[in-house]
Amino acid sequence: MSYANHPGIKANENNIPKHVAIIMDGNGRWAKARGFSRTKGHQKGVEIVKEVIKYCQENGIQVLTLFAFGVENWKRPSKEVRNLFRLFFLVLRKDLVNLNENNIQLRIIGDKTAFNRALKTAIQDAEILTQQNTGLVLNIAVNYSGRWDLINAIQKVLKRTSEKSEISEAQLNQELSLFGLPEPDLFIRTGGVQRISNFILWELAYTELYFTKTLWPDFTKAEWDNALADFALRERRFGLTGEQLG
Ligand code: FPP
Numbered sequence: 001m002s003y004a005n006h007p008g009i010k011a012n013e014n015n016i017p018k019h020v021a022i023i024m025d026g027n028g029r030w031a032k033a034r035g036f037s038r039t040k041g042h043q044k045g046v047e048i049v050k051e052v053i054k055y056c057q058e059n060g061i062q063v064l065t066l067f068a069f070g071v072e073n074w075k076r077p078s079k080e081v082r083n084l085f086r087l088f089f090l091v092l093r094k095d096l097v098n099l100n101e102n103n104i105q106l107r108i109i110g111d112k113t114a115f116n117r118a119l120k121t122a123i124q125d126a127e128i129l130t131q132q133n134t135g136l137v138l139n140i141a142v143n144y145s146g147r148w149d150l151i152n153a154i155q156k157v158l159k160r161t162s163e164k165s166e167i168s169e170a171q172l173n174q175e176l177s178l179f180g181l182p183e184p185d186l187f188i189r190t191g192g193v194q195r196i197s198n199f200i201l202w203e204l205a206y207t208e209l210y211f212t213k214t215l216w217p218d219f220t221k222a223e224w225d226n227a228l229a230d231f232a233l234r235e236r237r238f239g240l241t242g243e244q245l246g
Contacts, residue, residue, distance in 0.1 A: 015231065015232035016059055016060055016061065016228070016232075017061060017184070017185035017186040017208075017228070017231055018061065018062045018063060018182045018185055019061070019062065019063035019064075019065065019181060019182045019183065019184045019185055019186075020056065020061055020063070020064055020065070020184065020185070020186045020187075020188065021064075021065040021066075021067075021184035021186070021187045021188070021199065021200060021203075021204070021207070022052070022064070022065070022066050022067065022187070022188045022189070022190075023067045023187075023188070023189040023190070023191075023196075023197060023199055024045055024048070024049070024066060024067065024068070024190060024191075024216040024219075025189060025190050025191025025192075025193055025215075025216060026190050026191030026192070026214070026215025026216045026217065026218075027041035027042045027044065027045040027215070027216055027217060028041050029041075029191070029215055030044065030215040030216070030217040030218065031044075031217075038080050038083075039080065039083040039084075039087070041217060042083070042084055042087055043087065044217040045216050045217055046087065046091055047217075048216055048217055048219050049066065050095075051221070052064070052219070052224065053102075053104070053136065053138065055221060055224045056136055057102070057135070057136055059228065061136065062136065062137065062182070063136070063137045063139070063181050063182060063184075064136060064137070064138050064139070065109075065139040065140075065141065065178065065184065065200065066138075066139070066140050066141065067141045067144065067197075067199050068084075068088065068140050068141060068142050069084060069085075069088075069110070069141070069142045069143055069144070070141075070143075070144060070145055070197060070198060070199070071111070071143060071144065071145040071148060071198070072145070072197075072198065085115075085119065088119065088140075088142060089118065089119050089122055092119075092122040092123065092125075092126050093122055096125070096126050096129065096130075099126075099130060099138070100129055100130050100133065102135060102136075103133045103134060103135030103136075104130060104133055104135050104136045104137075104138050105130045105131060105132075105133040105134075105135070105136070105137045105138065106126050106127060106130045106138050106140070107127060107137065107138070107139045107140070108123045108126075108127065108139075108140050108141075108142055109139050109140070109141050109142075109144055109149075109177035109178065110141050110142045110143040110144030110148075110177075111143045111144070111148055111152075112142075112143070114143055115142075115143070137181060139177075139178065139181075141177075141199070141200070144177075144199075145198040145199075146196075146198050146199055146200050146201030146202065146204075147198055147201065149176055149177050149200070149201075149202070150172075150176070150201065150202060152175070153172050153173075153174075153175035153176045154167065154172065154175075156175040157171045157172055157174075157175055172202075173202075176202060176203070177200075178200065178203055183203045183204075183205070183206065183207065184200070184203055184204060184207045185207060185208060185231070185236075186207065186208050186210060186227065186228075186231045187199075187204055187207045187208065187209050187210065188210045188211075188212070188227050189209075189210075189211050189212075190212055190214050190215060190216045190219055191213070191214075191215055191216060192211075192212075192213040192215075193211075194211045206236070206238055208231055208234045208236065210227050210230055210231065212226075212227070
């Protein structure tokens with residue numbers, strides 16, 4: 001593999017992230033610049049999602065977590081929100097066979113209680129069909145927030161335990177949406193904004209953060225390769241000194 005911005009380096013196999021988490025920002029601006037509707041921008045965004053899934057498979061990445069709709073996104077114009085949910089539904093229905101044939105395990109994370117019955121059923125069908133798949137784990141966060149996930153987990157722990165004065169990390173971890181998966185090694189946010197925006201807060205504790213000005217619909221293979229190249233150059237210490245790491 002070679003990298004557009006880093007022609008000298010090759011990917012070190014050991015420096016390939018296991019888990020990549022992405023905030024796909026910039027669909028609206030991409031559409032506006034072309035005189036298209038915001039919905040058209042999101043449709044183009046879905047095409048890029050499909051490309052990125054392929055890159056993950058090519059690079060041996062095991063988990064991909066995408067922020068598709070945050071709890072704050074309900075404040076957007078109602079037409080855009082409606083169209084986004086229609087898009088999620090269509091993707092679930094139309095691309096499910098293909099995802100399954102690609103051995104992808106699909107999980108939707110977030111507060112699903114707000115969804116209509118058709119969407120709930122489509123999600124359930126997709127998760128059941130793909131749950132035994134052993135390839136890429138694809139988590140799509142819809143009506144998700146990191147704070148919601150934490151509060152939800154704390155409430156579940158409190159319900160389960162009689163000893164309420166002490167909650168361990170392990171107990172809490174077990175109730176979070178991404179339990180059982182490796183924590184993200186690499187976080188990517190497109191669209192030129194440098195923040196986490198209430199995405200997976202707990203799991204990002206030691207994640208390498210990568211921000212690019214590129215809008216999500218323009219996120220090409222070269223951009224992806226650059227993000228992985230940047231990651232490969234990071235020294236991850238997890239609190240240890242350089243000497244301890246050897
Ligand atoms: C951010 O761009 C994007 C979103 C809020 C929606 C992201 C959704 C998709 C890419 C569709 C994904 C669908 C599936 C099924 C995974 P923005 O609208 O905030 O852009 P802006 O900052 O330019 O306005």
